[in-house]
Amino acid sequence: MIxxxxxxxxxxxxxxxxxxxxxxxxxxEHETEIVIEKTYLxxxxxxxxxxxxxxxxxxxxxxxxxxxxxxxxxYVFSFDQIDHFITVKTLIDEADPVFPSISVQVPAANWYERxxxxxxxxxxxxxxxxxxxxxxxxxxxxxxxxxxxFQGPVARxxxxxxxxxxxxxxxxxxxxxxxxxGIIEPGHFRFGAVGDTVLHLEAKLFYTHRGIEKSSEGLxxxxxxxxxxxxxxxxxLSHAVAFAQAVESAAQxxxxxxxxxxxxxxxxxxxxxxxxxxxxxxCAGFGFAVGISHGARLRExxxxxxxxxxxxxxxxxxxxxxxxxxxxxxxEIRSVSDVLSQVEADFDQLVEIILSHEIAMDRMxxxxxxxxxxxxxxxxVGVAARASGHSVDIRRDxxxxxxxxxxxxxxxxxxxxxxxxxxVRVAEVKSSLLMIQQVIEQLPSGAIAVPIPAxxxxxxxxxxxxxxxxxxxxxxxxxxxxxxFRYRIRSAAYSNWPAVPLTVPGNIVPDxxxxxxxxxxxxxxxxx
Amino acid sequence: xxxxxxxxxxxxxxxxxxxxxxAAGKYRGKIELDAAKCNGCRDCVGICPSGALSxxxxxxxxxIEHHKCVFCGSCADNCEQRAIKMTNQCYLEAxxxxxxxARIEVSGEKCG
Ligand code: SF4
Ligand code: SF4
Numbered sequence: 001m002i003x004x005x006x007x008x009x010x011x012x013x014x015x016x017x018x019x020x021x022x023x024x025x026x027x028x029e030h031e032t033e034i035v036i037e038k039t040y041l042x043x044x045x046x047x048x049x050x051x052x053x054x055x056x057x058x059x060x061x062x063x064x065x066x067x068x069x070x071x072x073x074x075y076v077f078s079f080d081q082i083d084h085f086i087t088v089k090t091l092i093d094e095a096d097p098v099f100p101s102i103s104v105q106v107p108a109a110n111w112y113e114r115x116x117x118x119x120x121x122x123x124x125x126x127x128x129x130x131x132x133x134x135x136x137x138x139x140x141x142x143x144x145x146x147x148x149x150f151q152g153p154v155a156r157x158x159x160x161x162x163x164x165x166x167x168x169x170x171x172x173x174x175x176x177x178x179x180x181x182g183i184i185e186p187g188h189f190r191f192g193a194v195g196d197t198v199l200h201l202e203a204k205l206f207y208t209h210r211g212i213e214k215s216s217e218g219l220x221x222x223x224x225x226x227x228x229x230x231x232x233x234x235x236x237l238s239h240a241v242a243f244a245q246a247v248e249s250a251a252q253x254x255x256x257x258x259x260x261x262x263x264x265x266x267x268x269x270x271x272x273x274x275x276x277x278x279x280x281x282x283c284a285g286f287g288f289a290v291g292i293s294h295g296a297r298l299r300e301x302x303x304x305x306x307x308x309x310x311x312x313x314x315x316x317x318x319x320x321x322x323x324x325x326x327x328x329x330x331x332e333i334r335s336v337s338d339v340l341s342q343v344e345a346d347f348d349q350l351v352e353i354i355l356s357h358e359i360a361m362d363r364m365x366x367x368x369x370x371x372x373x374x375x376x377x378x379x380x381v382g383v384a385a386r387a388s389g390h391s392v393d394i395r396r397d398x399x400x401x402x403x404x405x406x407x408x409x410x411x412x413x414x415x416x417x418x419x420x421x422x423x424v425r426v427a428e429v430k431s432s433l434l435m436i437q438q439v440i441e442q443l444p445s446g447a448i449a450v451p452i453p454a455x456x457x458x459x460x461x462x463x464x465x466x467x468x469x470x471x472x473x474x475x476x477x478x479x480x481x482x483x484x485f486r487y488r489i490r491s492a493a494y495s496n497w498p499a500v501p502l503t504v505p506g507n508i509v510p511d512x513x514x515x516x517x518x519x520x521x522x523x524x525x526x527x528x
Numbered sequence: 529x530x531x532x533x534x535x536x537x538x539x540x541x542x543x544x545x546x547x548x549x550x551a552a553g554k555y556r557g558k559i560e561l562d563a564a565k566c567n568g569c570r571d572c573v574g575i576c577p578s579g580a581l582s583x584x585x586x587x588x589x590x591x592i593e594h595h596k597c598v599f600c601g602s603c604a605d606n607c608e609q610r611a612i613k614m615t616n617q618c619y620l621e622a623x624x625x626x627x628x629x630a631r632i633e634v635s636g637e638k639c640g
Contacts, residue, residue, distance in 0.1 A: 213551075226602075307551065307552045311614075312555035316600070317601055350535075357532075
C-alpha cells in the first residue's frame with residue numbers, strides 16, 4: 001500500500017517531463033530510474049533540482065560498452081521528503097562521446113562532469129571550466145583510465161595546468177602547498193590577497209589520487225570491502241558500512257536486527273571520536289593549546305575504547321557483507337556506557353572553556369560564512385550544510401542501520417560561520433551520546449550476520465552513511481562472479497570541498513586555517 | 529583564565545612513555561603461523577585482501593610479508609587448522625624491509 005502511494009508520488013513528480021522520459025522503472029523500494037535521451041539532460045536535471053527540490057546525490061559515468069554497447073551516465077537525485085532517489089540514466093554513444101553540461105543549471109554537478117571527462121573521456125559540452133580535475137595537467141589528454149580497455153602506464157607530459165591570473169598590481173599571490181608544514185595531506189591553495197584580506201582563493205586537490213575505483217574493478221566483493229574500509233583514514237567505518245549496504249541492497253538481503261543496532265552503535269562511536277577530536281583541533285586555528293590537548297586526550301580515550309571493542313582504533317575490520325564479523329559481549333557494551341559518561345563530563349567542561357574564551361569567540365564568529373544559498377546550490381552535506389541552515393541528514397532522510405528506531409534531533413544552525421560549525425558538532429556529540437544510550441537499552445539479541453547469495457551480474461545498487469564529515473555514497477555495479485564491475489565513491493569531502501574556497505574571500509589570510517579546520521575535510525577520500 | 533588553569537591542574541600528565549603496556553586483548557597485531565599445524569592448503573593466501581600471504585609453488589612454504597598486512601584477521605578466521613592467529617603485538621618497526629618478510633616451511637603435503 002505504502003509502495004503504491006510512493007509510486008504515485010514519484011509519477012506525479014515526473015509528470016511534467018512527459019514524453020522526455022523513454023522509460024521509468026522502480027528498481028528498488030527507494031529508487032526510481034528514468035531513462036532519457038542525452039539532449040534532454042539539462043532540462044530534466046534542472047527540473048528535478050530547481051523545481052522539485054531534488055539534491056544531486058552522486059553522478060556516475062560507466063563504461064558499459066562490453067554488455068550494453070555504450071557508455072552510461074547516471075545522475076542520482078535524492079528527494080529527502082519522500083525518502084526516495086531518482087536516477088536519471090542516459091546512454092552515450094562511443095562514436096560521439098559528448099553530452100550537454102548541466103553545471104550551469106545545477107552547479108553541484110561541476111566536479112562530476114569534469115571528472116567524467118578525465119576518467120572516461122566523456123565531455124560535457126558547455127561546461128564553464130574545461131581544465132582537468134582529477135588527473136592533473138601532466139596527464140596526456142587522450143588517456144582515460146576508467147575505460148575498460150585502458151592500458152597503463154602512461155607517459156606524463158609537460159604540465160598544461162593554469163591558475164587564475166590577477167591583473168591589478170595590488171593583488172599579492174600567495175601559493176601554499178601542496179606540501180604543508182603540518183601533518184595534513186597535500187592540497188595546493190593559491191590566495192589572491194590585497195593586504196591582509198583574501199580576494200580570491202583557488203584550491204587544487206587530487207594529489208593523493210590512488211585510483212581506488214579502478215583498482216577495485218574485478219576484485220571479489222568480499223575483498224573489496226577491505227579496500228572500501230581504507231578509502232578514508234578517519235571515516236573508515238562509514239565507508240565500510242556504505243559499501244556493505246550497497247552489496248546487501250544488490251543481493252536483497254535483510255540484516256538481523258542485532259547487526260543493525262550494533263552498526264548504529266559503532267557508527268556513532270566513530271562520529272564521537274571524530275567530532276570531539278575536531279572540536280579540539282579547531283582550537284589550533286586560533287592557537288588555543290589547552291583546547292587542542294584536551295580534544296586530543298578525549299579522542300584518545302574514545303579510540304582506546306574502539307580498540308577494546310573491535311580491536312582497531314579506527315573501527316576497521318568489524319563490518320562484514322551481510323552484518324558484522326564478530327559480536328560484542330555484554331561486558332564490552334557496559335564499558336561503552338562507562339567510558340562515555342566519563343568523556344561526556346569532560347567534554348562539557350571543554351566546550352564551556354572554549355566558548356567562554358573571548359578570543360576564541362572573536363575568531364570563530366562571522367568567520368568563513370557559507371550562505372544557505374551556496375550550500376544548497378553546491379549540494380553541501382554534513383556538518384557544513386547543517387551549520388548553514390540546510391537541513392540534510394541522511395540518517396533521518398533515508399534511514400539505514402537502526403536509525404529508524406532511535407530518536408535524535410538534527411542539529412541546525414543558521415549563521416554558516418566557523419562558530420556555527422563548531423556548535424553543530426557540539427550538538428551532534430550530544431545527540432550521538434543520546435543515540436548510543438538508546439541503542440544500548442534496546443539492543444536485541446540474535447544473529448549478527450546473514451550470508452550473501454549470488455548477485456546477478458550488472459546489478460547496480462547504492463549504499464550510504466552519514467560519516468562524521470557528512471554523507472558518503474557508494475554506487476556499485478556488480479560484475480560477473482561476484483566481483484566489482486564499477487565502483488563510484490562519493491565521499492562527503494567531494495561534495496564539500498568546492499564550497500570551501502567560497503567562504504574565504506573577505507576574511508584575512510590567517511583565518512584560512514581556521515576556516516579549513518572548521519570544515520575538517522579529508523583530502524584522500526575526496527581524491528580516492 | 530582561572531577555570532582553564534584549574535582544568536589543566538586537574539588533568540595532570542596524560543602522556544605515557546614508550547613502550548606502553550600491552551595493547552587491548554582484541555587488538556589485531558602481527559600474525560603468527562604455527563608451522564606444525566598448517567597443512568599448506570593455502571586458503572589463507574586466497575582470502576588475504578592485501579596480498580600479504582603467498583606460497584612458493586615448488587615447496588611447502590608460506591611467505592608472510594608483514595609490511596603488506598592490513599591486520600584484518602581474515603586469515604585467522606578462515607584457517608580450518610587454526611594455524612594462524614592474530615597476536616596483539618603492535619611494535620613492528622624494522623630498519624630493513626627484509627626483516628618483515630617471514631618464510632615459513634610448513635609440514636603440509638598438499639602444496640606444490
Ligand atoms: S595457515 Fe591455515 S589456511 Fe593457511 S595454508 Fe596453513 S592450514 Fe591452510
Ligand atoms: S590479517 Fe588480513 S591482511 Fe594480514 S595476512 Fe591475514 S588476511 Fe592478510
